[in-house]
Amino acid sequence: MVMGSLPEQVDLAVIGGGVGGYVAAIRAAQLGLSVALVEKDKLGGHCLNYACIPSKTLIHIADLFHEIRHAEKFGISVSGAALDPKKMLEWRMGVSKKLENGVAFLCSSNQIDVFNGAATFLDSGRLQTTRGVTLEFKHALIATGSEPAVVKGFEFGGNVIDYKQALMLDYIPKSMVVIGAGYVAVEIGTLYAKLGSKVTVLARSDVLSHFDKDAVALVKARMAELGVTVITGVTPASRTQTSITLSDGRTMDADVIVVAVGLVPYTDGLELHNTKVEMDEKGFIKVDRQMRTTDQKILAVGDVVGEPMLAHKAMRQGVIAAEVAAGQNSAYENRIVPAVIFSDPEIAIAGSIEPADGISVTKFPLSALGRAVALDSRKGFVKMAYDQDKFVQGVEIVSPEANSMIAEAALAIEMGATLEDIADTIHPHPTYSEAVQEAAEGALGRGIHFFYGKQPKQA
Ligand SMILES: Cc1cc2nc3c(=O)[nH]c(=O)nc-3n(C[C@H](O)[C@H](O)[C@H](O)COP(=O)(O)OP(=O)(O)OC[C@H]3O[C@@H](n4cnc5c(N)ncnc54)[C@H](O)[C@@H]3O)c2cc1C
Numbered sequence: 001m002v003m004g005s006l007p008e009q010v011d012l013a014v015i016g017g018g019v020g021g022y023v024a025a026i027r028a029a030q031l032g033l034s035v036a037l038v039e040k041d042k043l044g045g046h047c048l049n050y051a052c053i054p055s056k057t058l059i060h061i062a063d064l065f066h067e068i069r070h071a072e073k074f075g076i077s078v079s080g081a082a083l084d085p086k087k088m089l090e091w092r093m094g095v096s097k098k099l100e101n102g103v104a105f106l107c108s109s110n111q112i113d114v115f116n117g118a119a120t121f122l123d124s125g126r127l128q129t130t131r132g133v134t135l136e137f138k139h140a141l142i143a144t145g146s147e148p149a150v151v152k153g154f155e156f157g158g159n160v161i162d163y164k165q166a167l168m169l170d171y172i173p174k175s176m177v178v179i180g181a182g183y184v185a186v187e188i189g190t191l192y193a194k195l196g197s198k199v200t201v202l203a204r205s206d207v208l209s210h211f212d213k214d215a216v217a218l219v220k221a222r223m224a225e226l227g228v229t230v231i232t233g234v235t236p237a238s239r240t241q242t243s244i245t246l247s248d249g250r251t252m253d254a255d256v257i258v259v260a261v262g263l264v265p266y267t268d269g270l271e272l273h274n275t276k277v278e279m280d281e282k283g284f285i286k287v288d289r290q291m292r293t294t295d296q297k298i299l300a301v302g303d304v305v306g307e308p309m310l311a312h313k314a315m316r317q318g319v320i321a322a323e324v325a326a327g328q329n330s331a332y333e334n335r336i337v338p339a340v341i342f343s344d345p346e347i348a349i350a351g352s353i354e355p356a357d358g359i360s361v362t363k364f365p366l367s368a369l370g371r372a373v374a375l376d377s378r379k380g381f382v383k384m385a386y387d388q389d390k391f392v393q394g395v396e397i398v399s400p401e402a403n404s405m406i407a408e409a410a411l412a413i414e415m416g417a418t419l420e421d422i423a424d425t426i427h428p429h430p431t432y433s434e435a436v437q438e439a440a441e442g443a444l445g446r447g448i449h450f451f452y453g454k455q456p457k458q459a
Contacts, residue, residue, distance in 0.1 A: 006134075008113070010036045012325045013127055013137040015119040015270070018045020020302030020314035021143030022103050027322035029110035036135050038127070040118035042096075043103040046145055047311040049096045050164040055187055057092045058167060059342050062194035066226075073376065083195060089170045121274045124295050139297055139325040142277070142285060143318065144270065146263035146303035151179055151236065159241050159256055163188065166258045172196050175253040177244050179236055180260035181207045183341040186219065188258055190344055193226040200229045200252060202236060208341065212353060214363075215398045218379050219343045226344075265304045280306075289331040291321040299325060313337045338410045340403045345380045348406035351394030351413045353385040359393060361385045362443035364435055366399055368450040371430040375400065382439040390419045395439075401432045408436055419443050 010033075014025045017039030025037045042049045068081045107114050117129035121140075128134050148162040156162050166188050174197065178189045181203035193199040201207060201223075207230055208216045223230060234246045236257075244254040265283045272279070276295035278286050284306040291299045299321040302314030316334060323330035338350040353361055366372040366380040377400050385394035395409035412422055422440035427433045441447045445455045 007126065007136045008036065008133065009136045010034045010113070011138045012036070012322070013038065013119075013135045013140045014143060015127070015140065016045060016143035016145060016302075016304075017043040017103065017114070018143055018145050018302065018314065019047045019311045020145070020318045021045065021141065022107065022318075023315045024141050024143065024301060024318035024322040025112045026106055026110050027319045028325055029112050031322065031326035031328075033322075033326055035110075036113045036115060036137075037107060038115045038117060038119040038129050038135075040116070040130070042100050043107070043114070044096070044100045045143075046164075047314075048099045048103070050167065052311050053096060053099060054092050054167040055163075055184075055191075056342060057095050058088070059187060059191045061088055061091070062191040063344075066194040083172065085172050085195075086170050089168065092167070118269050120269055120271045122271075124275045124297055137297070139299060141291075141318075141321050141325065142267075142270065142293070142298065142300040142304060143302045143314070144266050144304050145314075146309055147266045148259065149262045149264045151259050151261055154179065154236055154239065154257065154259055156259065159254065160239065161256060161258055163258070163260055166192075166256070166260075169256070173255040174198060176200070176256045176258060177202060177236075177252065177254040178258045178260055180258075180262070181205070181209060182260065182262060183208065183343070185258075185260040186223070186341065186343050188260060189228055190223060190226065193223070193228045198227065198253070200231060200254075202234060202246070203230060203232045204235065206230075206232050208343075208347075211341070211347065211349075212383070212396055214381070214383075215347045215396060218345055218398055219341075219347065222344045222379075263303060263309050265306075267304060282306075289333060290324045291317055291332060292324065308337050308339060310337060310339060334414065336410060336413050338406045340406060342403065345377065345398050345400065346402040348397045348402035348409075349395070350406050350409040351385065351392075353383045353394040353396045355385075358388050359385050360443070362439055364439040364442050364447070364450055366432075366435060369430075369432070369435050369438070370449075371432055371434070372399070374430070382435045384419075384436075384439040384443055386419055386443055390444075392417055392419060392422065392440075395436065397436070399432050399435060405433055405436060408433065 012028045012033050012035045014021045014037045025035045028035045117131035119127045172195045176197045176199050178185045178201045189199045189201045237247050238245045245251045278294040285300040287305045301317035301321050303309040320330045320332045336351045341347040363383045367378040380399040383396040392412045419440045427437040
């Protein structure tokens with residue numbers, strides 16, 4: 001590694017060591033490129049350190065704590081179950097650290113030069129880090145991610161915190177108000193309710209308003225059961241260190257106010273004006289299907305290039321960008337990006353289940369599934385959308401383990417599978433995955449474990 005003023009020459013300089021950036025760096029190294037990775041904070045980026053992994057770690061702990069205390073129906077009663085928030089935080093931080101170390105190990109194993117510091121473009125062929133390293137690159141890749149959006153009057157500070165801080169508390173707040181209605185607001189609100197906070201979610205219109213109403217109804221009913229109050233049609237007006245006042249004049253306790261109103265692309269400090277990279281009106285970097293920006297030598301991936309802002313999309317784009325930098329003719333042409341909301345119950349979606357011309361939608365309820373009855377998780381379903389030629393176009397799963405089950409649907413849609421392909425594939429019993437098979441069978445008029453009404457006789 002060359003330090004000081006002598007520029008180091010690399011085939012690919014990656015800016016940002018999050019899931020988009022480090023995946024691209026590893027793929028590029030596999031293809032024989034010399035790679036430098038510049039990260040100003042922690043390897044693994046937001047996903048591993050502040051967002052996906054920490055939130056799912058805490059959701060698991062909250063679920064476990066809640067289940068332990070509510071298992072009487074299974075004949076289990078536990079008295080004195082207690083939570084140690086400091087230990088919980090220790091575990092959550094330890095998980096991120098292990099994964100961060102894992103990324104560092106993979107980088108060094110692949111002979112990727114990792115530079116700590118923030119990168120700034122000097123021009124379309126050179127960048128500099130805050131630690132004084134200059135890199136001359138054949139290609140650069142911007143993978144700088146996103147940052148939490150701010151609500152006017154509720155800027156971060158004091159008891160107003162963002163998702164990162166909400167996932168790093170070493171105590172359980174007595175009262176928590178979550179401003180926001182998307183999946184992050186629902187995940188954080190639900191997990192703290194299970195840990196014992198009195199949670200209120202403030203939604204301008206409704207929670208998860210862009211999602212299927214049937215699925216959202218189940219999530220909202222469960223939130224109500226857990227004591228989460230969802231207030232719609234209001235905006236936050238003012239606050240003190242312990243309370244919040246709403247636009248309708250109501251005031252409520254708020255030890256902590258979590259602002260979770262979305263993510264905005266992060267390009268601060270890159271000095272993109274020194275390059276030909278262009279952004280759209282929302283600040284996302286413009287890219288083509290090969291992840292090339294408007295500057296021939298510079299590529300970009302992940303949250304910084306637009307929706308959906310999801311880790312698995314960033315990783316896929318990272319692979320494409322690396323292959324393009326290595327001269328391959330790769331392109332980001334995936335038909336769908338599956339999405340999971342780790343709510344209770346989980347919602348997972350691949351493709352579209354919107355009714356449309358030539359599209360039919362079938363629904364199989366979990367109440368008809370042996371596994372769901374056994375585990376008392378009957379409130380859920382699988383919806384499957386298919387076209388006139390019976391090609392699967394979309395699947396929505398509302399169920400425990402939906403997060404893993406949706407991969408089958410994603411594969412089916414990518415491969416152009418038909419209803420028969422799914423229905424005739426043997427799914428192991430007794431599992432939640434059978435619900436996907438059952439939905440396909442139902443669509444074909446040959447559902448076994450749910451009575452869809454009298455079907456015409458089949459030859
Ligand atoms: C609470 C929460 C939960 C989430 N859960 C999920 C989930 O379950 N599943 C999912 O798919 N997605 C989830 N997401 C979204 C996911 O976190 C992002 O889509 C993903 O992290 C984007 O990856 P990225 O590589 O584009 O950016 P990031 O992971 O944000 O990484 C960008 C990196 O670039 C670095 N950087 C920025 N500027 C510079 C610079 N100038 N020089 C050097 N380094 C720089 C940053 O320090 C950062 O490490 C969640 C988001 C939130 C907020």
